[in-house]
Amino acid sequence: MNDDTIFAIASGAGRAAIAVMRLSGPLAYFALASLCGDRVPEPRHAGLRRLRDADDSTLDRSMVLWLPGPGTYTGEDSAELFIHGGRAVADGLAMALVGLGLRPAEPGEFTRRAFLNGCMDLTEAEAVHDLIAAETEAQRRQALRQLDGELGRVYRDWSDRLRFVLAQQEALIDFPDEDLPPEVERELTATLAALRQEIAAHLNDARRGEKLREGLVFAIVGPPNVGKSSLINALAERDVAIVSNIPGTTRDALEARVVLGGVPVTLVDTAGLRETADPIEAEGVRRAFVRSEDADIVLEISDSGRFSELPSDRRIQVANKADLLRSAPDDAISVSALTGEGMDLLRDRLADLARRLTETSGPPPLTRARHRAALLEALERLTGAAETDLPELRGEDLRLALRAIGRITGHVGVEDILDTLFGQFCIGK
């Protein structure tokens, strides 16, 4: 596959001043030379060139870069052309490149090659995807830390130590009667215990990293007509939900994505929770319950100052219609979705909650279900290894734990997951 030379527009779709065409593979130099009439700029120096097709008709005038491998993103010979951003320019260039023997890249193929050529591990490749998808500053910071290899280093450190434990274990199996120093067994047990403890701590993070990557869900619940739709509209600063004084207007769960405290949050406006004979509304009520059970935070709205449940870590009380209401419980946040009174306070409080649910300190957090599954498996194997007295079984458990951790960074048995992983990328990355 890597014998092919691939190309793709790496910048966004649609009309733009400039679009970046990226080439990678063994034909990159030949293709660039053909397009530039043999006037390829010095490596890594930009040059303005007239681009021409096989018939010498002009495709564009653009800045081009020649990037010889292996010190490139993919590790291969590469080139970048900063062409004018019109559709016809890109199409004309693509036709010329196909004529020269190149082919369009698959989604994620540049990054896949970077991984296969050893320029990055899988956690770094995933971070590229996360960085492109990042909508907020906190997400960007997390993706960049991972792209810098911080998370991969944690996993590789575990792999290295585990490999050492495995070697000690093999020595114990191979030389049972020799005089292996007694420290070997003691050290093995100690390292195993430390690894189990570190992996368990990493897993036990309330899914902070994953939540920041995926975004939080805040459900807005309460009886009909208390102002749930008005509140979501006020928080989203646009009309998401229909506001009306007819109870039961919101029949389904409506969603709005907002940024609170640097974290993407989906606000779910649930149908008014009430007994109803209307089957469609009843379904809306049922969905509201489901959504509020999964939600990271539940905002219970009331316009009477009375609430159905006590506030908790997960649940806050919002007393709406402060312009009409005289008193509200001390724990409740008093607001008026109509006049805007108290809304800044509510936003600050929600931002604090969003930060608290996603903030991490110390080593980089776990960011994906894929990593979590592999680490859970590793931990299970290490527990098995610690609990067995049979050296051969212990050796096998250690090997399986090592393989599970290796899968995260892509150092063992990964062929099967590559398609899934890089298939999520955009073309040109």
Ligand code: GDP
């Ligand atoms: P929902 O059924 O809980 O989604 O409630 P809505 O958002 O549809 O609002 C019900 C009614 O209450 C509408 O007529 C709103 O204009 C009104 N309303 C919402 N918030 C306030 C508020 O803070 N003060 C006052 N006076 N009326 C409000």
